[in-house]
Amino acid sequence: MGMSSTVRKVVFPAAGLGTRFLPATKAQPKEMLPLVDKPTIQYGVEEAVQSGVPNIILVTGRGKNAIEDHFDVSKELESFLESRGKRDLAEEVRKISDQINVSYVRQGEPLGLGHAVLVAETLIGNEPFAVILADDVIDATPPALAQMIGVFEKAGGPVLAVERVPMDQVSNYGVIAGVPAPEVGTGVYRVTDLVEKPAREDAPSDLAIIGRYILTPDIFPALHETAKDKSGEIQLTNGLRQLLQSRPIYAYEVDGVRHDTGNKLGFLKATVYFAMKRPELAAPFLAYLREVVKNRS
Numbered sequence: 001m002g003m004s005s006t007v008r009k010v011v012f013p014a015a016g017l018g019t020r021f022l023p024a025t026k027a028q029p030k031e032m033l034p035l036v037d038k039p040t041i042q043y044g045v046e047e048a049v050q051s052g053v054p055n056i057i058l059v060t061g062r063g064k065n066a067i068e069d070h071f072d073v074s075k076e077l078e079s080f081l082e083s084r085g086k087r088d089l090a091e092e093v094r095k096i097s098d099q100i101n102v103s104y105v106r107q108g109e110p111l112g113l114g115h116a117v118l119v120a121e122t123l124i125g126n127e128p129f130a131v132i133l134a135d136d137v138i139d140a141t142p143p144a145l146a147q148m149i150g151v152f153e154k155a156g157g158p159v160l161a162v163e164r165v166p167m168d169q170v171s172n173y174g175v176i177a178g179v180p181a182p183e184v185g186t187g188v189y190r191v192t193d194l195v196e197k198p199a200r201e202d203a204p205s206d207l208a209i210i211g212r213y214i215l216t217p218d219i220f221p222a223l224h225e226t227a228k229d230k231s232g233e234i235q236l237t238n239g240l241r242q243l244l245q246s247r248p249i250y251a252y253e254v255d256g257v258r259h260d261t262g263n264k265l266g267f268l269k270a271t272v273y274f275a276m277k278r279p280e281l282a283a284p285f286l287a288y289l290r291e292v293v294k295n296r297s
């Protein structure tokens, strides 16, 4: 059976415990923490929809029911809003659930990103697919995933989104070594090696993997063969390293603004960034920020 060549499905790993945001995440999934008024994960889901990939596979775990409710229709809420004349809001809450087709699969144990992808294996089947890590929110036109699909269609192999980061931050990321592949496109590299969270002195470059991947189904056997790391997790980076022995893999510098909302400072920056993009908030919010700065200096 031939492999279909279009990306139709996207996996959102969302089983993590969110300990960096305790106590906020004690009874609430971190993916539901809002940037202005929209849950972080919805930015990623909207990116998928706008990239033409509406089939969402959410890999969840215990305590994540709020995510399922969020992407479900809520007749009760809609009728309430409509009865109060808030038709716009009713439409706003309805829109996202109308646009997507969501499947859920549980990752019983937090055994790493590679394991989260393996949990989705039967729902993916024999076709290419995307992975979005919702912590990385990327503001881009065209959307980051759409850009990557363009690269995938030309390259015909897996594509990892990368970004140059300061060398003192490489140990937070998967890091690639690559050679430019201008025949595929601007900002594209053919990957020659990749290492998960290297020490600064062992990092093969400053090109860090950010949370977007287009993968081919041969990643599954590679992940099945990938050993657990010292913390007992199966890393996607290590699975890709295994796969690199048998096929070319590409990296692509996304043209856009990325926020790492998985840490407090990054989350606060993203909040300010997206607030400033709201016409109704930008001016009064900026005036307030100026006042805060003035009072501190």
Ligand code: G1P
Residues within 6 Å of the ligand: 113, 133, 135, 136, 172, 173, 174, 175, 196, 197, 208, 209, 210, 211, 235, 236, 237, 262
């Ligand atoms: C994961 C990946 C890492 C990647 C990062 C991007 O790490 O393992 O390779 O660079 O996402 O956000 P995590 O942030 O889950 O520790």
